[in-house]
Amino acid sequence: MLDDHHINQQTDADALARAAEQWFIDTVRAGSDRIAVCLTGGSTPERLYRLLQAVDLPWERIHVFLSDERFVPPDDPRNNMSMARRALLDHVAIPTNNVHAISTETSSPEESARLYEAELKAFYGADRLDPERPLFDLVLNGMGDDGHTASLFPGSPALVEAERWAVAADAGMEPHVPRVTLTFPVLESCRASGFLVSGASKAVALDRVRKGEHVPAARLKPVGRLTWFIDRAAAGEQR
Numbered sequence: 001m002l003d004d005h006h007i008n009q010q011t012d013a014d015a016l017a018r019a020a021e022q023w024f025i026d027t028v029r030a031g032s033d034r035i036a037v038c039l040t041g042g043s044t045p046e047r048l049y050r051l052l053q054a055v056d057l058p059w060e061r062i063h064v065f066l067s068d069e070r071f072v073p074p075d076d077p078r079n080n081m082s083m084a085r086r087a088l089l090d091h092v093a094i095p096t097n098n099v100h101a102i103s104t105e106t107s108s109p110e111e112s113a114r115l116y117e118a119e120l121k122a123f124y125g126a127d128r129l130d131p132e133r134p135l136f137d138l139v140l141n142g143m144g145d146d147g148h149t150a151s152l153f154p155g156s157p158a159l160v161e162a163e164r165w166a167v168a169a170d171a172g173m174e175p176h177v178p179r180v181t182l183t184f185p186v187l188e189s190c191r192a193s194g195f196l197v198s199g200a201s202k203a204v205a206l207d208r209v210r211k212g213e214h215v216p217a218a219r220l221k222p223v224g225r226l227t228w229f230i231d232r233a234a235a236g237e238q239r
């Protein structure tokens with residue numbers, strides 16, 4: 001069940017991106033010496049990323065990770081990090097070493113997941129997540145039309161993964177390419193978590209989340225504050 005106090009409803013996709021921009025700025029500016037941000041892929045966050053190009057943020061202290069990746073070459077337009085670079089990271093003064101891509105130039109998605117898990121653990125400085133010390137300052141989440149988040153699709157064994165931090169996953173919908181995804185315990189280890197959900201195609205899944213039905217996005221229970229940025233179309237108020 002999604003409580004109303006977790007919802008930030010805006011008129012349309014532009015207003016949603018602006019509301020999320022302010023949340024992103026406030027959360028990052030409240031961070032400490034090292035700020036860990038987990039971005040997401042897909043089409044919805046692109047507007048937010050473009051807005052953030054012009055914002056004065058302490059990029060030298062910000063480390064960027066990704067919730068999931070499509071196992072395609074780094075310059076493929078379907079690659080999530082490639083979108084984040086084009087829309088945001090190529091336009092700001094972030095040190096190269098602060099961008100933590102999920103490599104797709106390995107022998108398999110399983111190998112990429114293992115490498116990314118090791119990178120996350122090295123960054124965190126421990127093999128076990130401590131709820132008192134979240135891994136990320138901020139996690140951005142998307143939701144697909146089928147209710148998936150990151151690459152955690154309905155029916156996937158990855159939904160109940162409790163030990164691994166990153167796993168290989170099959171795609172439940174377009175684009176049908178193998179994926180690498182962070183798991184729920186890792187996505188939940190954050191001070192602030194925000195879903196960006198825009199457009200009428202998301203209305204059925206969002207309604208299911210609001211009713212507390214079993215869709216992957218509804219399972220996310222961050223240790224920090226959760227906000228759902230939605231627009232009227234996603235809320236089913238516009239056709």
Ligand SMILES: O=C1O[C@H](COP(=O)(O)O)[C@@H](O)[C@H](O)[C@H]1O
Nearest residue numbers: 040041042043044142143144150
């Ligand atoms: O495939 C993916 O889809 C979801 C949702 O994306 P959207 O295009 O509907 O906004 C996204 O969160 C995920 O990162 C991506 O790999």
